[in-house]
Amino acid sequence: MNVSVDHLGPCKKLLRVEVPLEAVSTAFSDISNQFRKEAQFPGFRPGRAPQHLVVKAYEPRIVEETRKKLFGDSYRAAAQREKLDVLVTLNVEEQQFGRGIPYIYNVTCEVVPVFTVPEYKGLTARREIAVPSDADVDRAMNILREQQVKYNDVAREVLKGDVVVVNYVATIDGKPLTEIDPTARGLAEKQNFWIAVAEGSFLPGFTEQLQGAKIGDRREVKVEFPAEFVSAELSKRQAVYAVEIVGLKEKVLPEVNEEFARSLGAASVWELTDGIRRDLQNELSFRQKRDVRDQLLKELLSRVDLELPESVVASETRDLIYSIVNENQKRGVPKDAIEQKKDEIYAGASQNARERVKATFVLKGIARAESIKADQKDIINRVSALAQQNEVSVEKMVKQIQERKGFPEIEQGIVTDKVMDLIELNAKIDDVPSTRP
Numbered sequence: 001m002n003v004s005v006d007h008l009g010p011c012k013k014l015l016r017v018e019v020p021l022e023a024v025s026t027a028f029s030d031i032s033n034q035f036r037k038e039a040q041f042p043g044f045r046p047g048r049a050p051q052h053l054v055v056k057a058y059e060p061r062i063v064e065e066t067r068k069k070l071f072g073d074s075y076r077a078a079a080q081r082e083k084l085d086v087l088v089t090l091n092v093e094e095q096q097f098g099r100g101i102p103y104i105y106n107v108t109c110e111v112v113p114v115f116t117v118p119e120y121k122g123l124t125a126r127r128e129i130a131v132p133s134d135a136d137v138d139r140a141m142n143i144l145r146e147q148q149v150k151y152n153d154v155a156r157e158v159l160k161g162d163v164v165v166v167n168y169v170a171t172i173d174g175k176p177l178t179e180i181d182p183t184a185r186g187l188a189e190k191q192n193f194w195i196a197v198a199e200g201s202f203l204p205g206f207t208e209q210l211q212g213a214k215i216g217d218r219r220e221v222k223v224e225f226p227a228e229f230v231s232a233e234l235s236k237r238q239a240v241y242a243v244e245i246v247g248l249k250e251k252v253l254p255e256v257n258e259e260f261a262r263s264l265g266a267a268s269v270w271e272l273t274d275g276i277r278r279d280l281q282n283e284l285s286f287r288q289k290r291d292v293r294d295q296l297l298k299e300l301l302s303r304v305d306l307e308l309p310e311s312v313v314a315s316e317t318r319d320l321i322y323s324i325v326n327e328n329q330k331r332g333v334p335k336d337a338i339e340q341k342k343d344e345i346y347a348g349a350s351q352n353a354r355e356r357v358k359a360t361f362v363l364k365g366i367a368r369a370e371s372i373k374a375d376q377k378d379i380i381n382r383v384s385a386l387a388q389q390n391e392v393s394v395e396k397m398v399k400q401i402q403e404r405k406g407f408p409e410i411e412q413g414i415v416t417d418k419v420m421d422l423i424e425l426n427a428k429i430d431d432v433p434s435t436r437p
Contacts, residue, residue, distance in 0.1 A: 001020060001023070002018040004016045008108065010113075010307035010309065011087070012111075013084060013108070014107070015106065017104070017107070023074075024099075024102060024103050025100075028062070070103050087110050089107060090108045090311065091108040092106075093108075114306075115304055115361075117304075117362070117369055118362070119303065122426065122427070123423060123428070124428045125295035127292050127432070128291070136280055140276045141272075145254055146253065148253075148254045149251060151250070152250045152252055155248070156248070158212060161251060162197045164213075164249075165194055166243050166245055167190065167246055168241045168242060168244070170187060170188050171240050171242075172239050177189075180234060181233040184234060184334075204223060204226060205222075209221045215248055216245065218244050219243045222238060224239075230333050257269065260272075296427055301355070301359060301362060306358065308357050316353035317350050320352055324348075367418070370422060374414035374415050378414045379414065382410055383401065386401075
């Protein structure tokens, strides 16, 4: 078999393969014999029909099966001979194929980059040591209180911290706001709309202009949409809101007492407070570990330059863009606002994708050097953790992973974690006081 390789670009190769006539003839013969064993013709026992009848009846299928076998076998052999670890087959161009002639084809493919694994022991990082403050615990306790908040109807003036219920209609230069931006219907008009009276709530300066009003009052509220507002049509424009106060509610938080603690599954206020402090410490420790690993990975990647397969980078970029757009849509960002930032989104996603792909290859290189793998126990533990996290049975989680063909990703995640454990274990980490407020 004759094989040659041309370098077309970063990790892109053109593989030229010529399979000799002898191998082609043998493959045709082997495939024809396979069909002959299963062929059934009147007057002949299975497997006894003359070869020429079998070829005549099944020639198109024999040709296709022979092509598949020759291509698969020769492509693998050619890649192995040239020491190419093929990632993606981009294009196959058949030059000639048939009985009585050599099989010649070209393959354009992308391969795993070849590079020297950088030194990954002795990397440096700073670890900020912090413990939850009393203020942190108070904030967390208030979040729990907010989950049990009650809103009592009151008949008095609107005060900061209340929730006001309003009807409103917005105009810009005397025109309905929807004439300026048809997609902003929610900002143009609402009935029985609840708004927390607090700085920055709803629209800048909106609720401040309602303080002192009473139920039944009507007020004209003027707001200016910020320059970075999600709707470009409304950006820096001033709107006038005709607002009617139709309800007023006083926010009442539960007291921190034994009854409140028991409602959250704690035996006492002390136990609840202690649990909050431990949860906050776990969160700090998680962020601390993530920050250290980010530093170590950044230093590791700075020690190596390697070509990246563009199709893999493009695929990762598409996945990141999809996640960004999906997240923005969940947050209610209008489609046209996302469209206006598409170039910015693409640029950021492309850069992040290149960093992720580079990290993947470097960490895989370390895994090979250290013979790090994901064993069956690791996979079972990871799947069990995912099942618990998603509140489903292990069996259901396994089925979901199988349906999306996600086990290779699970295994790679386990290997990556093990490699980062190794890097962190052998790193030089300085503990420093936290600089967080």
